[in-house]
Amino acid sequence: MGNQDPLLAWWLGLTLSQLLMLGMSLPGAQASPQPRHDDVPLRSYFSSAGPIIGGAAWGALALVGPYDATPQSQAILCVVLCSVTLAGTGFSRSVSSYSAFAAAVLLPLFILLVASPPARVPGAAFWLLAFAAFALIVRGLHTGREGPPQDSLAAFETTLMPHQAMVDNARAAIVLSRGNRVELCNRRFAEMMRVDESGIAGSRLLDGFESRADWHHHARAADTAIRRGSTYHASTRLRRRDGSVFWAEITGQAIDPESHPPQVVWVAFDVTERMMDSAREELLASQLRTLIARSTDWYWKTDPQHRLMHVTHEAERTNDTLKANLGRKWWQLHRQGGDARPGQSDVRAAFEGCNGFRDLLVELPNGNNPPLWLSLCGTPRFNEHGAFLGHHGTAVDVTEQVRSTERIRHLAYHDALTGLPNRRLLTDRLTLAIARAQRYSERVGLLFVDLDDFRRINDLGGHAAGDQALLEIADRLRTCVRACDTVARLGSDEFVILLAELDEAGDANRVAAKILSTLHEPLAAHTACHPVSTSIGVASFPEDATSAEDLIKIADTRMFRAKRRGGQRIEGRDGAYPGVAPSLATLPV
Template sequence: MSSEPSSPYLAEASLALRLRIERAALLGEGCRLAGLSGIVGLGVMAASLEHFGASQVWVWALAMLPLALSNLYFHRKLRSPALSPKALARLERLFVIRSALSGMGWGGIVFLLPDSLPVLPAALIGFVMLVIALGSTAALAVSRAAYYVFVIPMLTPLAWVFLLRYRADMPFAGWGFLAFLLFLLGFHEMCGRALLAALKRRVCSEALAREQQVIFDTAAEAILLVRNSRIVKCNRRFLELMSADSDEVVGTPMWVWHAETEDWNRHCAAAAELARRGEAYSYVAPLRCRNGDVFWAELTGRSVDPAHPEAGAVWMGSDITQRLATEAALRSSEERFRRLVSMSSDLYWEQDDQLRFTQISGAGLDLLGEGLTAVIGTHFWEFPGLEGVPAEQWVLHRSLVEARKPFRDFVFQFVDRGGERRWFSCSGNPIWDERQNFLGYHGVASEITERIRAAERYRHLAYHDSLTGLPNRRLLADRLEQAIALARRRNAQVALMLLDLDSFKAINDTDGHAVGDAVLATMAHRLRTAVRETDTIARIGGDEFVVLLPEIESEDAAVAIAEKIIAAVRAPLDSQMRSYRLGVSIGIAFFPDDGENGERLLQQADSAMYRAKEAGGHCSFFARHI
């Protein structure tokens, strides 16, 4: 395979060398005729001069014969296409030297002319010399140096002889020789330039044709020139696709290479209509190789000259079997993905490089109506109706997406079309192209409403009494510590009441635990109505309750609430055709007077409650400082 120039400078140098070789070859072509003509001319000139008394003319002829025969040597050497630049330069120098010797040899003939030679024979000899000079103008047209060193030494002595020896008989002959010499030099210059220009155009055209042929043969796509539905020319790629040789393809009709004959006939007719408007035509069809294998190809054709359909059309094609298989696999994969998304309650979403939503799909969208579709073109933080996201969670999310990192389990709330609040967990990954340019994000959002509600139920059961729904001992301890910490900062008081229902055990023993549970639930409700909204009522076991009064204004205020509790408990309670009347013993402890922590306050309140029972119980309370 030939190597192409890798830069404009190398291309120019290669073109100059090619032009030089072509000039040498053209010069070599003229050498053969010049050699034969030179041998004939030597014979004619020697015979003529001998007739007029030149005794040494044959010595001259024998001396000139090697120069004439050397033309045949230069004919063979200069036409060799394998000439190196050095060898070519050496041959050109030798040729110029040979031309100079030959010109001086022909010019030296005037010294062999007898002094008594008449004008007419001398004029005849001069005419022969002029003919030789004129012939060399064409033979040496491509070499200015060789022509000058040949013609000037040949004609100048002859002009000198006619100026001096034959001035009387032919006064203008010498000047005519000089004028003709100048004419020949100018004519040679003109012919040389025209010939070199034509030669350069031919060399450039051949170089361009070679480049185009290389491009044609090395193109990645198959290229065909088709006339009258027959292949006139094709490149190497088409032969590779068809598994055939050039002589098996060129001249065959296009339909031969189609798996279905009617494919070409149908598409050729459609292409002809577009070709008349100068438009390209493309189609996809199965082609059959020489060995019988079939592959899918995409062909595109355009008329060479829409005004002259007979010029044919150029068709380009490529094997797209793998591409079609890949596209089919991709469509199948996308279809499976769509089916999975449609069966899932999750939402699939995509964002562009500006983090604007471009797509939201999935079965979960049906539950929400048109709500989420309204966010197309907006950013996540511009979601209408998006709630339940703490500020620190937004900061973390923004930092992740600005750093183009994946994020997981971004939880938010959304109100559906029925007004129900739903919870979602969103996860996303960044998208990059093959050049690592950021394209956006894609991900899924899963509804976690039931999970959140279940977690809330578990949390409620962990911190609340299952029968009454009141806070249990664990939640009470937490709230008590918070109330004490707040009171310590604000220099305030906290009151803690421990309640024990009197005569409740008799209800369980007499009517059963189911009735007892109902009584406890009712009492829990009455206790809620007897205290403030900021107060906490907890059940810590059996028939024992605790009332936490944070930031109580005074001990008297706590006593007032205790009296309301006693009144609420003493109210008659009817259950299963029976009326119950219960009492309650209450012990009260205050922070900071009775203790510095929750455990100490509970102990003090417990002691006070037992003192209340010892004092008679049944709707009594006891506080150490009251």
């Protein structure tokens, strides 16, 4: 050697670097009060620093060695560095670390071969690149043939083998891997993948995934989580050796995150049935949402305090009356002061009973418009612990049905022309008034009113004029009585007035005189402008009768008696007297 000092410096540098790497590999040297597991780039840098330092130490031989001495020295230098590169295939931990080592060894030599190529070896730089590729192929073949590291097997046997029976009988598949290779597994994993248990050691984890893209996705995510010292958890599709695919839930945790590549224990469960059930439930939920979206009904939900919390409707309304009442309870939606409808009083009891119900009628205010009527069907909701979560169900708009029912009911109890109660409703109210009078020692008066010359109005003006006259007469009769009294129409020109809660029997006669005087004024619909003659029969409880039917018959009989006596008079219990306009101050109102 022509220059021994640089060579001596190289040997000293190589020795110190190897001693430094040995010190860093000791367990005590790696202890740190605050290990930075979360800094993945920094860990990757330190994991690659060892091979780079060692390779650079060998590669420095090309810079300080006798490259320019003789052709024999150049050949010896190339042989030494190539031999070191091949030797590194046996002790490198992974292909990536070996690539860093080989690059650090051969890069200075490659630069020299490019800058000063040997005269006897043309294209030496190209042959060096070919050798580097050959070394990488040898390292890959060595990785495929090598079995699990002895230290890994020893550690695994020490911790797992005493419990091998328990592990083999576990419902979960358990795998010990290092890098992308399976080292050990239990019987359940072999059954899950449908392979022989003895043929799994050394196989690639990549082969168990449905696609290479899935493998890369989970490998990157798992590497990040494991290097941070946490547990990786995910659901993915795995492929068996026979080609069938199934859903699996995988969990991975490193035995020692500081090792490179780390040993990872994987636990997997076959969750195909659960995923299928979840998919079916999602499909049913999607179909239900589509059905609700196309339905003309509302879907609603309440909270445990029975407050309306969610409403879904087909139309995107800018003014949805039901959505405007979110936060209120169903029994708080009815009109204040409105008449109770059948079933409306049961709304609160149905909800607070925490039971299912159907066809529950609820009145919904609609601003200045007529109210809406909804028919509710509801089912209670409970969580997995049985705690009540509220009701949910559907609401159907039955406003038209309710209004049609009310119209039919109104026609059944009222006169079609004037809107006054008919005989049926009059009888019901008279019966109730008599019952109240018996309880509170009061009197009830009944006035049977008949128009004496109503036929003449029809003959002169036609039926239209007669109908208009009847409407005007009905209005006049309403003005002559109190709000608690009832004006009913029994026939074409026959009216009955129920006077409830009278103090004296003579009060009925005074009201009859007022009616006689009011009706005697000319009607606007009467073309001849002649006054209308009226005959009134008066009966009272308890002096004349004690039942509704008897009281009506007596009043009817007395009305006919007044009519036979010439009309325009009142026939009572004390006889008949012609109608004279009385003092309005003496009439009850």
